[in-house]
Amino acid sequence: MRSFRVAPERGRCERQGTMSERPIPPAAWIQILALALIWGGSFPGNRIAVAAFGVAPTVALRVGLGALVMWSVVVARGLPVPRRWQAWAMFVVMGAMNTAVPFALIVWGQTRIDSGLAAILNASTAILGVAVAAIAFRDERLGLRKAAGVGLGFAGVATVIGLHRLAALDPASVGQLAVLGAALSYAFAGVVARIGATGCAPEVAAAGMLSGATLVVAPFALASGVDLGAAAPRDWAAIAYLSTTATGLAYLLYFRLIALAGAGNTSLVTLLVAPVAILMGALMFGETLPLRAWAGFCLIAAGLAVIDGRLVAGRGRDKPRDAVRPAR
Secondary structure, eight states, X not given: OOSOEEETTTTEEEOOOOEEOXXXXXXXXXXXXXXHHHHHHHHHHHHHHHHHHOHHHHHHHHXXXXXXXXXXXXXXXXXXXXXXXXXXXXXXXXXXXXIIHHHHHHHHHTTTSOHHHHHHHHTTHHHHHHHHHHHHOGGGOOOHXXXXXXXXXXXXXXXXXXXXXXXXXXXXXXXXXXXXXXXXXXXXXHHHHHHTOOOOOHHHHHHHHHHHHHHHHHHHHHHHTOOGGGOOHHHHHHHHIIIIIIIIIHHHHHHHHHHHHOHHXXXXXXXXXXXXXXXXXXXXHOOOOOHHHHHHHHHHHHHHHHHHOHHHHOTTSEEOXXXXXXXX
């Protein structure tokens, strides 16, 4: 979930706003690395699960079980649940745009491209988020620095994909476009979230969106006719990891990190997820990436750093309001 941040003094969902940069406590660095490991591991997890269950059942199991985890947290903490139908309608819309659609596109894309390559392309979420927000909102128009960062990011995406692959439109290029479609869905979800923020606690927002995503994807999963009983223990272990660890636990860790270190510092996770996924893909499946993928990742990372602005502004000064939002 990437469209809400935690206000530590109230624990409520808010729109992104002006923040002062904070030093990152040592405990936060540990949690940033842990979150990167968790989200990086979701890409190999997707590869294992989709081979056994297919796209729709994999997504449905992940978001459905993840919703149960988050609702358990909501109940245990006694958090208030919205009663207005408008809030629940927003959960369904956000569940589709921010979870069901991008998860499905990423999982489908991974049937055609390696885990590390999918993670690199997913890192473009923040680049696309800034570009879409600049079109949608007058107060988020691109300045020179943000425009340069977006340009670097798009150059990185083009380098990763390779223009010759797009011209050929082979299965790998289609898979890459699917992951980019997921990133674009996240970007538009950010716009929708700003317009229709529910004002609820972030744990409730996460539980509501996962429930909405389950409603959207469940009919497709049921129609697939997959035999769940035929899955091996390894396949169920992947689903358990995706739902409980990479979704439920990761969301809780994400909220804790924002309260501890701020949204800007937490966004560093964006740059660490891809290398983790690349390493895991190499160790688990023997995946190797072409040189252009590494070059493209460096350009995307440079674009994110320029948009974030801390390398330009320097430490100890007010952080620009156009902070990079985490991709996942």
